[in-house]
Amino acid sequence: MSVARLVDSVGPLAAAVGGDPLLSGEVDLTVVLIVLLKVLVIFVGILVGVILMVWFERKLISDMQNRIGPNRAGPFGLLQTVADGMKLIFKEDLIPEKSDRFVFALAPFLSLVPAFLTFAIVPLAGNFNDDLGGTVEILGHKTFMQLADPQVGILWFLVMSSIAIYGVMLAGWASGSKYPLLGSVRATAQMISYEAALGLSLATVLLLSGTLSTNGIVRAQSGWEWNIWMTGIVPFVIFVIAATAELNRPPFDLVEAEQELVGGFQTEYSSFRFAMFYLAEFLNTVTMSAIIVTLFFGGPAGPTFGLTNWVGVYVLPFVWFFAKMFVFLCMFVAFRATLPRFRYDQVMDLGWKVLIPLALAWFLVLAGVRVAADQGWNALAVIGAGCAGIMAGGGLLLLALKSSQAKRLAADSAAAERSALKQTGGVR
Amino acid sequence: MANPLSEFLRSYLSVGIFVGLSFVLFGLLMVISWALRPNRPQAGKYINYESGVDPVGSTWSQSQVRYYIFALLFVIFDVEAVFIFPWATRLEAYGTFGLIEMFAFITILILGLVYAWRKGVLKWA
Numbered sequence: 001m002s003v004a005r006l007v008d009s010v011g012p013l014a015a016a017v018g019g020d021p022l023l024s025g026e027v028d029l030t031v032v033l034i035v036l037l038k039v040l041v042i043f044v045g046i047l048v049g050v051i052l053m054v055w056f057e058r059k060l061i062s063d064m065q066n067r068i069g070p071n072r073a074g075p076f077g078l079l080q081t082v083a084d085g086m087k088l089i090f091k092e093d094l095i096p097e098k099s100d101r102f103v104f105a106l107a108p109f110l111s112l113v114p115a116f117l118t119f120a121i122v123p124l125a126g127n128f129n130d131d132l133g134g135t136v137e138i139l140g141h142k143t144f145m146q147l148a149d150p151q152v153g154i155l156w157f158l159v160m161s162s163i164a165i166y167g168v169m170l171a172g173w174a175s176g177s178k179y180p181l182l183g184s185v186r187a188t189a190q191m192i193s194y195e196a197a198l199g200l201s202l203a204t205v206l207l208l209s210g211t212l213s214t215n216g217i218v219r220a221q222s223g224w225e226w227n228i229w230m231t232g233i234v235p236f237v238i239f240v241i242a243a244t245a246e247l248n249r250p251p252f253d254l255v256e257a258e259q260e261l262v263g264g265f266q267t268e269y270s271s272f273r274f275a276m277f278y279l280a281e282f283l284n285t286v287t288m289s290a291i292i293v294t295l296f297f298g299g300p301a302g303p304t305f306g307l308t309n310w311v312g313v314y315v316l317p318f319v320w321f322f323a324k325m326f327v328f329l330c331m332f333v334a335f336r337a338t339l340p341r342f343r344y345d346q347v348m349d350l351g352w353k354v355l356i357p358l359a360l361a362w363f364l365v366l367a368g369v370r371v372a373a374d375q376g377w378n379a380l381a382v383i384g385a386g387c388a389g390i391m392a393g394g395g396l397l398l399l400a401l402k403s404s405q406a407k408r409l410a411a412d413s414a415a416a417e418r419s420a421l422k423q424t425g426g427v428r
Numbered sequence: 429m430a431n432p433l434s435e436f437l438r439s440y441l442s443v444g445i446f447v448g449l450s451f452v453l454f455g456l457l458m459v460i461s462w463a464l465r466p467n468r469p470q471a472g473k474y475i476n477y478e479s480g481v482d483p484v485g486s487t488w489s490q491s492q493v494r495y496y497i498f499a500l501l502f503v504i505f506d507v508e509a510v511f512i513f514p515w516a517t518r519l520e521a522y523g524t525f526g527l528i529e530m531f532a533f534i535t536i537l538i539l540g541l542v543y544a545w546r547k548g549v550l551k552w553a
Contacts, residue, residue: 035442039449089461097474109454114452120443147446155513177476178489190493196505199478203509206516267477272461276454303433345551348498352550356505356541360534363512370519371527397542404546 030375038147046119050283052415054081057282057333064337082212084291085275093271098176107174108269108276111167114160116282120147121156121214125318127308128301142217145314146181154206157201157291161246164284165191166252168248168255171277172265183264186246186344187255193351194245194252200359201238204231205295218299228296234362236296238355240331243288246400248281249332252337269298289328297324346358360389497549501541508537 055070055078060067071079095104126145150156172184205227206212209220221227228236245252256264266277293299302320304312342350365386372382380408476483515522515530523528544550 035445039442039445042446043449043453089457090464090466092466092468092473094473096476098476109451113447113450117443117447148442150439150443154453157510173488175476177483177490179477181489181491185491185495189498192502193498196509197503199506199509200512203512203516206513207519210517210519212513212517262477262479271465272458292500307541332487348550350499353545357538360538363516364531364534367516367519367527367530371524374520375524410498 012147020265034143042115042119042124042147046116046283046286049286050279051081052078053282053286053329054084054278057285057336058328060330060333061216061337064334068296081176088275091271091273093273094268096176096268099268100176103170103174104268105273107167107171108273108280110170111164112276112280112283114164114167115280116289118157118160118287119290121150121153122146122287122294123149123215123218123299124321125300125314127304127313127317128218128299133304136262144214145317147214147215151211154202154212154217154295156193157214158202161198162195165195165278167280168265171269175265175268177268179262180265180267183255185262186261187265190254190344190347190351191246191248193348194242194355197238197351197355197359198242198246200356200363201235201242202295203359203363204235207231207363207366207370214294214299218294218301221298222301224298224301226298226301227298231296231366232362235359236292238359239296240292241350242355243292244332244335247284247288247332249285250336251342253341254344254347260335285332286325289325290334293321293324309420361393363389497544501544501549504537504540508534516532 058080059069059077070080073079073083095101123144123146168191169184169188170184172180172187175181205217206226208230209217211220213218217227221230248255255261256266261267266274269277300317300321302317304316306312307316365383368382368386369379371377372379478484511533512530515526519526
């Protein structure tokens with residue numbers, strides 16, 4: 001665009017602030033108002049949601065363990081989280097003398113704020129069934145029912161989950177204490193390992209939708225073409241496992257394995273700083289469920305019974321979205337109630353030796369099928385060749401592992417025999 | 429909305445407002461907490477936790493080198509994602525040639541993983 005046209009399109013308001021292209025075009029008060037309204041709604045929604053999530057998880061897990069759970073503060077103990085938060089605000093804030101004070105104070109923010117920010121790209125409502133593409137009209141302006149729809153949507157999610165790792169790592173390092181340091185080093189290695197699997201399983205979704213924007217991904221799934229079956233379930237399973245590890249939730253909660261590491265990276269934290277870590281943990285669970293729904297279950301898509309008024313645009317899609325999200329929240333709680341914790345080497349093995357190769361192979365097969373459909377090749381032959389390729393690769397790998405194991409065993413037994421000979425002075 | 433650039437920037441503007449608001453809110457809560465909470469310093473309170481006994485040795489101890497190797501491996505696969513994502517969104521445009529290219533690319537990467545595996549880097553014992 002030429003400079004002259006740019007200057008032409010700049011409004012008087014923009015001229016006042018120095019020709020900022022951000023404010024060119026038809027920016028008026030309503031646009032700003034809509035943005036502020038969305039920010040407020042999402043903010044309040046997230047906070048209330050996470051408070052309810054903490055309560056819900058404690059209640060559900062007590063049911064599963066044959067306990068009653070919180071039932072004192074408010075009806076059904078609903079206000080328990082608020083009470084806990086109030087208590088933590090009134091507690092003395094201790095910063096250990098050996099800690100790095102600035103980083104120690106920064107880390108809780110680095111953990112909590114990304115959890116909030118991920119929600120900015122989740123489409124919460126809007127009718128995706130017709131040609132509307134999820135647009136709604138507020139005060140005469142067409143907009144999406146999500147805070148922002150940047151073109152890099154899914155990268156935004158990956159970036160935020162990477163920044164959250166900094167929160168955990170710096171918290172452990174800055175504490176200047178041994179347990180937190182161990183916990184944070186473990187956490188970092190585990191989270192980055194699964195970050196790779198997470199990203200690779202995501203790539204299959206991008207193959208089908210052809211866009212990185214979350215709104216585009218949801219639009220591509222309209223008409224029951226949900227990615228969970230369009231990608232063939234395996235990427236979804238990989239994504240859920242990797243997400244559980246990314247959240248440091250059981251059975252991957254080695255970061256705060258109480259028996260080994262006291263409280264993990266948050267051992268030295270107290271008062272409101274601890275509350276922030278606590279909040280971030282549950283908020284991440286909610287956010288991850290929302291992301292799973294967006295990527296694999298069509299977001300707010302669902303039958304709207306031909307309604308195009310506010311019920312069909314706001315209420316029903318949000319109800320569908322929430323119902324799907326609720327299923328995953330229950331799933332995460334059920335994981336915690338039923339599964340024993342993994343050992344660290346098992347966690348790393350699962351991530352690097354199973355999930356990453358499987359995600360890559362599945363991605364390649366799916367890409368092959370897509371190209372085959374475009375070029376008019378025989379899809380069955382491509383799928384057959386893909387499966388044969390995967391099986392051949394997997395078989396070779398298994399064979400190599402078996403032979404190396406056999407070699408190692410032989411070497412071990414030979415060494416044992418030699419040392420036994422040495423001990424007995426050569427006499428068998 | 430005539431200007432695509434401003435549309436692009438505006439979606440980040442709302443994110444920026446969101447970032448600002450979340451920092452302000454939690455900063456505010458920190459200030460409230462600072463105003464409300466008691467502060468009774470005692471030397472013993474600021475010792476690092478070490479199961480109730482006095483801490484021994486340096487706190488920034490060395491940790492196993494294996495964690496670092498995992499970080500190196502991660503960089504490889506994350507850079508790979510940088511190449512795969514744009515390719516995946518433009519699959520139709522690249523067609524068969526793109527598919528073969530991607531096969532070669534991922535095969536080379538897998539070879540790297542297999543090499544690390546064979547070297548025993550992934551083993552945790």
